[in-house]
Amino acid sequence: MKGKVVNIQSHIVQTQNLHPDATGTLTNLLWDLIMAVKIIAREVRRAGLADILGSIGQANVHGDDVKKLDQFAQERLEEQLAMNGHLCCMASEERTEMIPIPREYNRGKYVFLFDPLDGSSNIDVNISIGTIFSVLKKVTPGEDGRLEDCLQPGLQQVAAGYVIYGSSVMLVYTLGHGVHGFTLDPTIGSFLLSHPDIRIPAKGKTYSINEGNAGAWDAGTAKYVQWLKQKDPASNRPYSLRYVGTLVADVHRTLINGGIFMYPASPKPKLRLLYEASPLAMVAEQAGGMATTGKERVLDIVPTELHQKVPLVVGSTEDVARYQDFFLGGDGPQKQAKGKSER
Numbered sequence: 001m002k003g004k005v006v007n008i009q010s011h012i013v014q015t016q017n018l019h020p021d022a023t024g025t026l027t028n029l030l031w032d033l034i035m036a037v038k039i040i041a042r043e044v045r046r047a048g049l050a051d052i053l054g055s056i057g058q059a060n061v062h063g064d065d066v067k068k069l070d071q072f073a074q075e076r077l078e079e080q081l082a083m084n085g086h087l088c089c090m091a092s093e094e095r096t097e098m099i100p101i102p103r104e105y106n107r108g109k110y111v112f113l114f115d116p117l118d119g120s121s122n123i124d125v126n127i128s129i130g131t132i133f134s135v136l137k138k139v140t141p142g143e144d145g146r147l148e149d150c151l152q153p154g155l156q157q158v159a160a161g162y163v164i165y166g167s168s169v170m171l172v173y174t175l176g177h178g179v180h181g182f183t184l185d186p187t188i189g190s191f192l193l194s195h196p197d198i199r200i201p202a203k204g205k206t207y208s209i210n211e212g213n214a215g216a217w218d219a220g221t222a223k224y225v226q227w228l229k230q231k232d233p234a235s236n237r238p239y240s241l242r243y244v245g246t247l248v249a250d251v252h253r254t255l256i257n258g259g260i261f262m263y264p265a266s267p268k269p270k271l272r273l274l275y276e277a278s279p280l281a282m283v284a285e286q287a288g289g290m291a292t293t294g295k296e297r298v299l300d301i302v303p304t305e306l307h308q309k310v311p312l313v314v315g316s317t318e319d320v321a322r323y324q325d326f327f328l329g330g331d332g333p334q335k336q337a338k339g340k341s342e343r
Ligand code: AFP
Pocket: 117, 118, 119, 120, 121, 122, 210, 245, 246, 247, 248, 250, 270, 271
């Protein structure tokens, strides 16, 4: 129906209705997340004022002292998600150990993994930052969550997504039925469906990597980036370089416009499997894209520790498959081209 406005709450309910055995717990969990995210978004908007307010000793609207934003985001998500009995445990990029659910709250069947404020070094220069989340089902017996509940491969995720605090605030999520994007309308305080069923283009024309590390790249990555810079209009080369340095922002652009984001194995992996790579890999695959370490599918990796770091190469299927080919030492592009310009 033309002009129909769909908010995120009704979208989640409709998706859950596809599962006749659903109890509504996941829906409620996501609603808690949305509430936390709206509060974080409000604080992000005020970030430029935080120093001013802090310097004159003011408190925020809750009477709390003005806190660093990443700490604020961590606490908001932790508190909001723990209290309604949906979770057995949590883990976060900001906490060394698994986060148990406080004794005063009920336990539930889900595990919540998150990076509360991705790209936090960009806060001070007013560049987009984000929140990344992943939801798994408890797999161990008993009420309390254990480490094994967190250490599940990305393929087991029941929900994943991210929020980007940029020129507008967007929440992008998947429950395994495609990827949907919502933009926060600040006048009514609701996330409204703005990007239904996001499909990543099969091929893009931008690449995203920290070129400052070029001297330390493995041979495959170096060869691939060199190939991207060669002139061949038929295959959109040279590609343009775009690098924000906030994973959520770089992956979001790649999801919408196509192309490739790389944080390769060398000089060393930086991104965390549980809080960054796995959820974004699920989003990418659900949008028709690909996510690899160079040699294996990210969603297949069985985590061995909470803060495990992995290489992440994610984006349009043709671009990522070609990277993988270079990484594995293949000369696929030449073979496929057979002397002709490539698509
Ligand atoms: P910060 O949260 O310290 O800003 O790190 C951001 C990040 O984890 C991820 O969001 C970026 O994609 C990546 O680091 C950028 O890393 P480099 O600065 O090494 O390129």
